[in-house]
Amino acid sequence: MSEVLINVSGVSKKFCRDSKYSMFYGLKDIAGSFLGVPSDPGDLRNGEFWSVDDVSFELRRGDCLGLIGPNGAGKSTLLKMLNGIIMPDKGRIEIRGRVGAMIEVGAGFHPMLSGRENIYINGAILGFSKMEIDAGFDEIVEFAELRDFIDSPVKHYSSGMYVRLGFAIAAQMKPDILLIDEVLAVGDVGFRAKCYNHLAGMLKDTAVVIVSHSIPHIDRYCNKVFLLAGGRLETNDDTAVTIERYYSLFDQESSSVIAGNEGNSLRHLKLEGGSNDADGTVRHGGMLRVQGEVFVERAVKNPNVLIAFLNRELQVIAVCRTSPGILFNTDGLVKFSVDISPFLLNVGDYKVSLIVYDEKYQRHLLWHNASWSIRVIGDSINYGGAAVYFDGKWESHGA
């Protein structure tokens, strides 16, 4: 096993909700440290809460840890503690080796100065000597793809260009530990891919911690995934379990009725898989039957129905819809059913949306978004988070 680079044991950090209290506590704490009065961090004072609560883990060279969780769960706070920007109130963090961090890209860029000048300043802030920066300068500019703009003031840069320059500088550090906080999202697709590939390349010498809401990226690049919710860390050796836990935090919020009124409403909808499986469960390659009854305004004689399947990122990945004229409106009630077979969705959890349109697919009469769940089961494993699994016929054509 490779060496442990990060060892976090029992780390907690508290913050104060109220800025006046916070100012007062700050003065008190700092006065305490001047006088040598040991602080008593164990208790919460008025208005304080644990932003990070008793977190422990260790990370080895070669590990890539994805830190996920809802907003305000303490992810960035934990990252800042790993970087030594803020100190834990309880517990201990041991860091072995040189740390590179991108908590915020463009932090420390001076808007009036050129990209070139900022490379040198930012490099110095990150702990490089002038010689090291000289040596890496061309590579940085190359990686950032900013050759034509390197002598313009960075205030004229776009936010994507900021990210490019910031990541390029940090990428040249060759640190033992790299901390990244949701910064790559701003770059365009090409640059993002370049960054993640670069990260993958660094992994053999580096331990990486990424905070991100981009779960597909986390899923693909991280060998460990921890969920931080309400300051507490949830870990599981199986990253898929942690990711599923993360998504389940948002089940309530993701479901919504986007369109609908008194004349257009849902009576009921049923999703059935094979006869032996539990409700809402369907076998990969088998059949899914959707049965529904909706109330539709009488003026729409032949409404249309669309069933959409969403992945856990709530992106539509598959649809099935009626051809115009198939469904009839009987005194305001429309009954329908559809068999989808073979059901090609990969093993995993999905959300289902129902949309009812007018005759020409022009107007939404009713739209229940991500309101049902189905689970696809089967023998294949869900590889790489792909939505569809083709049961291809493989043959060997050896010599």
Place this chain on the structure above:
Amino acid sequence: MASGKGSIITVYEPDHVRKAGLGIWAEMFREIWMARGLVWRLMVRDIVSRYRQSLLGITWAFLSPLPVLLAFVWMKERTVLAIGETGMPYPVFIFLGQMVWLLFSHGVTVSTGSLVSAGTLLTKINFPRETLVLASLGQAVFEFAIRLPLLLAVFIWSGFLPKASILLLPVALFPLLFLITGVGLILALFNALVRDVGSIVGMAMTIGMFATPVVYPPPTGWPVSFWVNHVNPVSAFVTATRDLAVSGRISDPSGYAVSVLISVIIFLTGWRMFHLAESKIAEKV
């Protein structure tokens, strides 16, 4: 600060800074020494960015002492103000005083704001925070240097020939930098916590100029003389500067020595306080 290669282990835990005891001074010194390149970069950054998008640019450094200079010269000529014997042409007297006072007040003002104005640099990147305060000295020293030719012009305009000992000015004023840095470190820290400090400093510097013998000679009547000449540590530097120009001999060596000592003590105290609180700055700023 997490830096260095390979097996260097950095530990973050509550009250880590205090645990190191006396060896902390060596660590503090080493930290600054390691960051000297960064201090230089930040100095250059501040100076360059300050003048880049400005029409008059560096000329502002010349212009800033002129209003006070001209106003007081005029008031003295018209005998609006009764200012005692200065021992040299009044413009020279007042300009030498201003050189020293502006170095101090500008240095303190800029360093007080240095943490707050660092913004995301402070909250998102780990590096020795002292460098921000030290770098803000650069601006004050730079403008001081820019004003030297203007000083020469004032000499010529007044027909005053200073003693060659005026060349020792940088040496005599060097301990003042300790005073500025010490005060700056403490004020920057408290300004990060409570923004009122910045406003207070602005006001204090206006008052301070009149509590220092900048536009008038050192007072002789008790108790004003005690407060202005002895309690105010900047006064000795102002007087010493004029002594170098006129006689080449420091008129109150013990007063000067005490001021130097106080400057060093304030510097060490400020540095230590800053270092103790450093780890709490990022979350409180």
